[in-house]
Amino acid sequence: MDYDCITKEIRKDIFLAAYSASNAHLASAFSIVETMYALYEQGVLHVNPQNPQDPTRDWFILSKGHGSLALYCELYRRGFFDRDTFLSFSKPSSSLGGEPCFPAVPGVECSTGSLGHGLGFAAGAAFAKKLDGRSEKVYCLVGDGECQEGSTWEALMFASRQGLDNLTVLVDCNGLQKMDRVEAIMGIPSLAPHFQVFGCETAEVDGHDIHAIRACLSAENRSGKPRAVLLRTVKGKGVSIMENDPGWHWRLPKKKELKVFMQELGISEEEAEYAKSLRNGTV
Amino acid sequence: MQRAYATALYEILKKDRNVISCLSDSGTDYDELIAREFPDQVVNFGISENNQLSAAAGMAAAGKIPFVYTTGAFIVYRSYEFLRDDVCLQNRNVKLIGMGTGLAWSTLGATHHTTEDLALLRALPNLTVFTPATPRELTGAVQAAYETRGPVYIRMGMSGEEELFDETYTFTPGKILPVREGKDLTVFTAGSILSEVMKAARLLELEGISARVVNVHTVKPLDSEGILRECKGPGLFFSVEEHNVLGGIGTAIADVCGSAGLPLRLTKIGLRDSFAEGFGTKKDVLRQNCLDAEHIFLRISEVVKNGLSVQI
Numbered sequence: 001m002d003y004d005c006i007t008k009e010i011r012k013d014i015f016l017a018a019y020s021a022s023n024a025h026l027a028s029a030f031s032i033v034e035t036m037y038a039l040y041e042q043g044v045l046h047v048n049p050q051n052p053q054d055p056t057r058d059w060f061i062l063s064k065g066h067g068s069l070a071l072y073c074e075l076y077r078r079g080f081f082d083r084d085t086f087l088s089f090s091k092p093s094s095s096l097g098g099e100p101c102f103p104a105v106p107g108v109e110c111s112t113g114s115l116g117h118g119l120g121f122a123a124g125a126a127f128a129k130k131l132d133g134r135s136e137k138v139y140c141l142v143g144d145g146e147c148q149e150g151s152t153w154e155a156l157m158f159a160s161r162q163g164l165d166n167l168t169v170l171v172d173c174n175g176l177q178k179m180d181r182v183e184a185i186m187g188i189p190s191l192a193p194h195f196q197v198f199g200c201e202t203a204e205v206d207g208h209d210i211h212a213i214r215a216c217l218s219a220e221n222r223s224g225k226p227r228a229v230l231l232r233t234v235k236g237k238g239v240s241i242m243e244n245d246p247g248w249h250w251r252l253p254k255k256k257e258l259k260v261f262m263q264e265l266g267i268s269e270e271e272a273e274y275a276k277s278l279r280n281g282t283v
Numbered sequence: 284m285q286r287a288y289a290t291a292l293y294e295i296l297k298k299d300r301n302v303i304s305c306l307s308d309s310g311t312d313y314d315e316l317i318a319r320e321f322p323d324q325v326v327n328f329g330i331s332e333n334n335q336l337s338a339a340a341g342m343a344a345a346g347k348i349p350f351v352y353t354t355g356a357f358i359v360y361r362s363y364e365f366l367r368d369d370v371c372l373q374n375r376n377v378k379l380i381g382m383g384t385g386l387a388w389s390t391l392g393a394t395h396h397t398t399e400d401l402a403l404l405r406a407l408p409n410l411t412v413f414t415p416a417t418p419r420e421l422t423g424a425v426q427a428a429y430e431t432r433g434p435v436y437i438r439m440g441m442s443g444e445e446e447l448f449d450e451t452y453t454f455t456p457g458k459i460l461p462v463r464e465g466k467d468l469t470v471f472t473a474g475s476i477l478s479e480v481m482k483a484a485r486l487l488e489l490e491g492i493s494a495r496v497v498n499v500h501t502v503k504p505l506d507s508e509g510i511l512r513e514c515k516g517p518g519l520f521f522s523v524e525e526h527n528v529l530g531g532i533g534t535a536i537a538d539v540c541g542s543a544g545l546p547l548r549l550t551k552i553g554l555r556d557s558f559a560e561g562f563g564t565k566k567d568v569l570r571q572n573c574l575d576a577e578h579i580f581l582r583i584s585e586v587v588k589n590g591l592s593v594q595i
Binding site: 128 | 303323326328329331333334335336337338339340341342343344345346347349364365368369372373
């Protein structure tokens, strides 16, 4: 399967939704495209688009809620909602906000966006499932900058103490946060030792290698500990001028830059114009 | 009050396996006894209130009914955003028991007091707020919290509150409860300070002033109809609370009457936009902050004799 072609298509759709809304945390969504694809389309996450509240589903919580477009795109691709809904992103009557909302969006388990909340929520859900002897898994994706929030480590202590091996923490290690490199701001070159010390079974993978992500997440965790998977990623992955530049945390391309986006993501004039018309409400 | 809480919780835990007692190193001997009998229904989160609230929301999402028992100041102040985003915004079925609220941690000082919590919590959509005054009322509030679908906060004292109600007492959520008849003036109050207000009413009686006392045990949703009924007609009205006068029950009552176009002569007795001062027993701290029965009596008598003072 040509994964490059698929992930280019996903990034294109994410861009069109963002462009139609004239706002998004685009670079933060682009760094997790392969992870979200592996979760939703490579058999890692067992979900039921026909019944999003299916009690036997696995749970996914996007704690770094600002990467919402990567989640919405997979929910749309899996049939939780249609393309028009996806392209309604962040417009007045849409249920799809810049940060995911519960219960408005099918497939979204929890409102997130304020950093440092998702992992505690996920740990609570995993704890309840363990108590009930249920086999569903809980996955939570956090950002590496987000790990500066102390509540993340409170949640990890709890998850380790309770032996929540039904919980997987995915860490998007794109190395950037809004103002600078994570390491420059907090002086921590790698988070792996921290997750180990806090009692997690820890693995590191290339966060743009779908095979590697799938292999890592498909392996059964019998360690009796929560699992942390550190995904080495590139913020803004897929568009050369956006990659690894913190300046793209919260902005869209200007006129000249737009040509680079269109060229590298394979977007036609018509597709860009259509997205723009959604913004203006002319369709 | 702790014993009444533990007893009420015990009965609920026994009946419903989905009820989970959540502690953050905040339990008592009673909780240890409960944990011995129901080890799967008690979890200690350690000293981490933020995660405790997020996790309680996650547990509720997965079908559990967490009863989070922690010092009120830590739930409300430290973890307000977690309470807002994870519990109230998503309308999760989480019960919060603010232990040692008001001035109950009298020996420890203001970091442990909870004297602005009602102002903060009244503004949270989806949240129900109970302020039980006695062990019997707390027992009713705990049962009502269990029966309410959605988040509930119980503002609980812990200063050996005396029982003011007999065994016929029934807790009716959302309704004010007149607890003393009187014809000269009306005092609204809520929570543990009710006993001081009752004593103040008896002192007023000796002066020939007959005070009606109304217990506002449900601060949210507020019994607007009941309050308007109480406030009809001329008369003097007072609110007494172990809370800042800004944003507490006095503010809430004035708001109800103002919105209904009812002119109200309301004197708000509480902390006057200040943190409480001093240490000692609860009674000591109440006295130092002019909130014990004698000070309440003096303040009310002064207003009765001299008319309203322009003071917050």
